[in-house]
Amino acid sequence: MRMPxxxxxxxxxxxxxxxxxxxxxxxxxxxxxxxxxxxxxLLLRTAPTGRRAAYEGWLGGTGFLVAVHSWxxxxxxxxIVVLAALPxxxxxxxxxxxxxxxxxxxxxxxxSAARATAAVAVVPSGWLLIELVRSWQGLGGPWGLLGASxxxxxxxxxxxxxxxxxxxxxxxxxxxxxxxxxIAVPRARRATAVVAVAGALAAGSxxxxxxxxxxxxxxxxxxxxxxxxxxxxxxxxxAERLTYGLAGRRLDxxxxxxxxxxxxxxxxxxxxxxxxxxxxxxxxxxxxNTDARRAGDVGGGEGGGIYKSAVLVGPSGPTGQRYDKTxxxxxxxxxxxxxALGWVTALGRAARENRLRGTRQVVMELPPxxxxxxxxxIGPLICFETTFxxxxxxxxxxxxRVLTAQSSTSTFQHSWAPAQHASLAALRAAxxxxxxxxxxxxxxxxxxxxxxxxxxxxxxxDASAAVVYEAPLATGTTAFVRFxxxxxxxxxxVLALAGTAALARRRGLxxx
Numbered sequence: 001m002r003m004p005x006x007x008x009x010x011x012x013x014x015x016x017x018x019x020x021x022x023x024x025x026x027x028x029x030x031x032x033x034x035x036x037x038x039x040x041x042l043l044l045r046t047a048p049t050g051r052r053a054a055y056e057g058w059l060g061g062t063g064f065l066v067a068v069h070s071w072x073x074x075x076x077x078x079x080i081v082v083l084a085a086l087p088x089x090x091x092x093x094x095x096x097x098x099x100x101x102x103x104x105x106x107x108x109x110x111x112s113a114a115r116a117t118a119a120v121a122v123v124p125s126g127w128l129l130i131e132l133v134r135s136w137q138g139l140g141g142p143w144g145l146l147g148a149s150x151x152x153x154x155x156x157x158x159x160x161x162x163x164x165x166x167x168x169x170x171x172x173x174x175x176x177x178x179x180x181x182x183i184a185v186p187r188a189r190r191a192t193a194v195v196a197v198a199g200a201l202a203a204g205s206x207x208x209x210x211x212x213x214x215x216x217x218x219x220x221x222x223x224x225x226x227x228x229x230x231x232x233x234x235x236x237x238x239a240e241r242l243t244y245g246l247a248g249r250r251l252d253x254x255x256x257x258x259x260x261x262x263x264x265x266x267x268x269x270x271x272x273x274x275x276x277x278x279x280x281x282x283x284x285x286x287x288x289n290t291d292a293r294r295a296g297d298v299g300g301g302e303g304g305g306i307y308k309s310a311v312l313v314g315p316s317g318p319t320g321q322r323y324d325k326t327x328x329x330x331x332x333x334x335x336x337x338x339x340a341l342g343w344v345t346a347l348g349r350a351a352r353e354n355r356l357r358g359t360r361q362v363v364m365e366l367p368p369x370x371x372x373x374x375x376x377x378i379g380p381l382i383c384f385e386t387t388f389x390x391x392x393x394x395x396x397x398x399x400x401r402v403l404t405a406q407s408s409t410s411t412f413q414h415s416w417a418p419a420q421h422a423s424l425a426a427l428r429a430a431x432x433x434x435x436x437x438x439x440x441x442x443x444x445x446x447x448x449x450x451x452x453x454x455x456x457x458x459x460x461x462d463a464s465a466a467v468v469y470e471a472p473l474a475t476g477t478t479a480f481v482r483f484x485x486x487x488x489x490x491x492x493x494v495l496a497l498a499g500t501a502a503l504a505r506r507r508g509l510x511x512x
Contacts, residue, residue: 009043013056014063016040017091021067023149025419030156033149037176038183041123044095045102045184053103057095061130062088068144071415087139090130097126100502102180116181116188120195122498124173125491128166132488135388137327142387143420146172151423155207157430157452161478162210163487164389164431170487171203213433213450213474219252219376219402221447221471222282223439224260227464228413232262235441236271242466243278243286249468251284252376253366257441258308258383258408259291265311265318266294275313285366286313287380289406305356310380310406312364321365324358325382327391361391363398376401379434383407386421386438389480392428396481401473403428403436410442418444418461426452433478435471450474 016039023033040060047053065084072080101119102111110116127146135142147168150156159167181192224246226238239260246254265272279286293306308325311318366376379395379402386392386405395403405425409418422444429436430452437447443461447469448454456469 009047009052009056010059012043013040013059014066016043017060017063018067020064020146020149021070023146024068024144024416025423026416028152028419028423030149030152033146033172034175035179037173038179041098041102041176041180042184044098045180047095047099047103050096050099053095053099054092055095057091057093057098058085058088060095061091064088064091065140065144068420069140071412071417071420074415075411083140087134090134094123094126094130098123101498102177102185110185110187113185113188113191116185117191117195118498120174120177120181120192120199121494123177124170125494125498127173128170128488128491129495131166131169132485137388138330140330141327141384142389145169148424148427151426151452154451154453155203157426158207158210159203160427160430160452161212161433161480162206163483164393164480164485165427166389166485166487166491167206170491171199174199210479211433211476213478214476216473216475219435219471219473220250220468221402221404221437222246222249222251222254222284222466222468223437223445223447223459224254224256224466225440225443225445225459225463226257226260228410228442228462229464232259236261238464240274240278242464244281246282246466246468249282251282251468253378253402253404254278254282254284254286255404255437255439256286256288256406257439257445258289258406260406260441261288261290261311262292264290264292264294265313267292272313272317276315276317279313280315285319287311287364287378287404287406288313289382305354307356307358308382309358310362310364310382310404312366314367321362323362323364323380323382325355325385326358326361327385327388328355328357329384361394361398363395363400378402378404381405381428383421386424386428389428389431390484392432392434392436393481393484396432396434401434402471403432403434405436405438406440407438408441413442413461418442422446422458426454431478431480433474433476433481435473437469437471447471 020033020036022029044053044056062085065088101115101122131145145165147165150168156168178192178196181188224239224242226235229235229238239256243254275286288311290309290311310323312321364378368375377399379400392403409421422438425436425438426448429448433450435449439445443459443463445459447456449472459465
């Protein structure tokens with residue numbers, strides 16, 4: 001079978017690109033991520049031309065995105081391939097980059113030792129910039145960042161506290177690249193081993209010396225998960241009964257899942273009164289979530305339409321503190337360029353009407369409670385927003401001591417989506433050094449401490465229950481909260497230096 005341009009390469013590229021999916025929940029084989037890219041990298045380095053490598057980079061990127069978003073297939077059907085192929089183009093230049101630094105560019109044999117060793121830094125830097133670009137909401141958002149697969153690995157969580165999810169991503173791709181060099185470029189093995197040891201020492205130093213959160217008491221936060229119940233009124237009734245069962249538990253906050261209230265509370269004073277009665281009964285405020293149409297501009301919204309909102313309700317009713325979701329799910333909550341792409345509603349469960357977005361993030365303040373006599377400050381996120389590292393960072397910089405997430409993956413109940421979504425809370429907690437409590441309608445609900453470690457039991461899918469989490473509070477500032485995306489900037493600098501070196505070398509070869 002002929003290698004250059006062979007059909008088998010066209011089939012192998014998307015399959016190789018899809019391999020990292022097994023590192024994510026549900027399989028959660030986090031350790032497999034450190035070798036999952038090796039087949040794809042080996043394929044790219046043997047591409048006969050840079051153009052062919054770019055093509056196989058695109059195919060592999062498409063395969064990767066389809067795999068990590070496979071739970072969307074029942075909603076989007078074959079259209080998921082189109083949606084994956086567009087951002088999959090980001091991997092085309094990465095495929096060219098792999099072939100340029102690891103391929104046979106220095107004669108009939110393998111690449112030079114210097115070039116192959118430098119690839120251990122250059123190739124991961126290219127991958128990281130792809131992750132940054134595709135984190136833009138318009139391209140689908142940062143679901144499936146490679147570093148997120150390491151949510152169960154404590155050293156990787158420590159790296160996330162230093163540089164965000166970007167640092168674990170960088171580490172994973174660097175290990176894969178080093179393995180490829182050790183396998184395929186014998187002349188570079190010794191230098192690569194030295195670089196690998198230096199990298200391990202640098203990563204270990206960050207793990208050991210990065211600022212750690214300092215314990216500062218606990219907050220008692222209850223999560224109410226009504227379970228699989230059809231109909232907004234029936235779901236509200238079930239959540240209400242579960243919440244009454246929390247009376248006497250000395251709570252700081254009761255957290256309901258996304259869309260737990262199916263009407264705007266200003267238009268339904270009866271529901272607002274029932275929630276206020278619940279607050280009095282349990283002795284704590286409720287953070288509920290409405291998915292409802294509002295008649296006009298109320299408290300910062302952009303106007304009449306459907307909003308998803310986190311609403312704080314106290315003993316006297318809504319407190320006036322509300323957060324309107326600012327980052328909406330493409331096609332799920334709005335259709336970009338609806339006039340041109342509105343036809344996708346005929347293919348699956350795409351949004352029939354665009355929801356409206358809020359204008360800013362909000363930090364809410366609770367009244368004094370048993371966990372914090374000064375009043376606990378919470379930073380709410382809604383569903384899809386937990387995938388964005390910058391949003392939780394902004395909330396903590398704004399004074400939030402606890403991060404909350406309200407989500408609903410009911411449409412994807414028996415897929416990998418609920419477990420993948422819940423795992424993101426571990427990354428956001430570790431990055432910010434603040435606990436995060438993730439409440440859903442139908443599971444998986446969970447809580448994580450300031451180090452990203454699990455707190456208390458997880459509520460599995462289909463469970464109908466309420467659970468109280470003793471969320472450990474913390475003070476201090478992580479390096480990620482303080483310095484932000486410095487790891488991405490460093491990756492950009494590596495690529496700039498590599499490009500400058502390549503241009504200088506090319507110019508030198510052209511001189512007589």
